[in-house]
Amino acid sequence: MINRFRQLLLVILLPILSLPALAQFSLEEVMSYPFATELVAGRATDAMAWVENKRGVRNIYFAKGPEGPSVQLTSYGKDDGQEISSLTFFMNDQWLLYVRGSAPNGNGEIANPDSNPEGAEQIIWLISTEGGDAIRVANGYSPTVHPTENTILFSSPAGIFQIKINEYGIPESDSERLLFRARGSNGGQAWSPDGKEVLFTSSRGDHSFLGIFNPEKGEIRWMAPSVGRDMIPVWSPDGKQVAFVRFSGLKRYELTNLTGGESFSIMVADAATGAAKEVWKSPSDDGGFAQSYPAAPLQWTKANRLLFYSEHDGWMHIYSMNPDGSGLVDLTPGACEAEDSAISPDGGTLYFSSNCGDIDRRHLYSVAVKGGVPKALTKGEGSEMTPVPLASGRGLAMQYMGYNFDKTVGFLASGATTVKQISSTAPLAFPAKSLVKPEQVIYKSPDGVEIHAQLFMPATHKKGEKHPAIIFMHGGPIRQMLLTFHYSSYYSNAYAFNQYLASQGYVVMSVNYRDGIGYGKNFRRAENQGPRGASEYQDIVAGGKYLQGRAEVDPAKIGLWGGSYGGYLTAMGLARNPELFKAGVDLHGVHDWAFRAKQFSLGGWWGISDDLMGKAYESSPVSDLSKWTAPVLLVHGDDDRNVLFQQTTDLAETLREKGVNVDLLIFPDEVHGFLRYDSWFRTFEAAKVYFDKYLK
Structure with missing residues (x-):
């Protein structure tokens, strides 16, 4: 009888005793997938x-x-x-x-x-x-x-x-x-279908040309040369024509602005003569992002349809039309966005990943290239993407991830609903059963914009407990964090660290602030963003106040971390709202927009002209250093090709002169998105120690 009582007691207590063990795991383990x-x-x-x-x-x-x-x-x-x-x-x-x-x-x-x-x-x-x-x-x-x-x-x-x-x-x-030899920067080469000629792009700064080189004749034919910027050329299936995208040429003093847009045309040229005609033109300044973000923004299928990405209806969609511009069809309709895509071997079907019906994840769909209703191929709590049709047509290779497993290669047979894993399985040490399922959170900023976020709660949380909290902000800003591991290695690492912080007793919220992707063109191209007024920063403040209102959070212990644009927003929080944000970890952030516009590149990729320099400075953390009192850990690699290392040098030295507690983690020869596991591991290890010191 006593033995039975002990067994019963053990059965009752085992889940309670094992909960901390399940919830606790090492940083090395969660980064092992x-x-x-x-x-x-x-x-x-x-x-x-x-x-x-x-x-x-x-x-x-x-x-x-x-x-x-x-x-x-x-x-x-x-x-x-x-x-x-x-x-x-x-x-x-x-x-x-x-x-x-x-x-x-x-x-x-x-x-x-x-x-x-x-x-x-x-x-x-x-x-x-x-x-x-x-x-x-x-x-x-x-x-x-x-x-x-x-x-x-x-x-x-x-x-x-x-x-x-x-x-x-x-x-x-x-x-x-x-x-061959030709002026300009020449690349983007593509053999003609018969292998006798080579199509290429010749970029020449303010304009660019498309050429066809014939090795046998030793000559180059230019496709309708103009003052425009011609790019993304594709052969027709029979090799007799070439389709391409044309943007206007750059005028004097015109600066590149990644957050802006411009009109574009789709042209079709006779490959033999170079004569071209415009077959479609965007109705407004809808181009730029849609032609640079997708891997294949323009395709000419074996079914003789031109497929292209565009945001002219307010969302990133894929459109199909005949080569003469007739029969335009939106293949991916709805208040959602298409991302990766591929064409079936016979040219008749488009496969694509999208957030339709599940805005904070990705799933796979198929649709006929001539039009029709998209068919969902996958669904559920995971994210599926990167469709790669097999040559036999019997299914798709693809990549997928979940909230408790990282990016994996799988196979989805035609007509099947279950994905078969092809790539390596997780090591035994990977804590899949201990990872928490992020909660979708939607809150409003002061101006009414809805902001999506993912909330990671400590698995060991007990009613009445209050935890320190941390807000994570992605970079880009043209990114979107998901309710699963991420398809980018940078943000896969960030997701793993957020899970680790949750396992260590932190409430973590990953914020998809305005300027990011996934929520439409107007959200991505939000007014007064970045150097024009930092409008996205209000989303971070609103997120901090949202956390303060949650019963599980200690309102006096909220920190920030992020990289690149997320580093910028981390620094903004510490500089502008020290009463709200008490510590931060800033990875390779931009701290002075005006400095970037002069020293990184002319305009800083954000179109920062001379008349915007004052606003750019006011939209930067360095303009509010008088209020900065919170400790900060600054992390940077000195071969950064995206953000000047001196952005960190300048901020660190200036804050130290003010008596602010500044710690540094510097990686000689490392780039912007760290290439070494060791760099990521040391960053997260130091960040965890830092947050424990100042928030616990």
């Missing part, structure tokens, strides 16, 4: 390849088909920050091309975040899908394979090059050569 990216499928077979990042060690994985198994092809073993990209199947899918190394910075330097004394290079490699050592092809990027021959085009700072590969995967001696 392999992050999959660069998914591609075979050109002639159902082969698949992708890259997995395991604690900073990046390698290529391969599967002959959705049945698996997946095998690791490369054998890199260091957290050296060398990216792997541009995976391309080659020679009947028996070989795989890839690029290792980052793009150069303004000084021509390849990112070398582990400070390798030998330096770093950006190199095109070739590896057999049967395994073996990788073969060096050339220094360069953007490899483009010939439709029928073992010939590769690739780009380098010197232009477009060609190289031939023999049947054993070895570059033929003396076959590497510059394809």
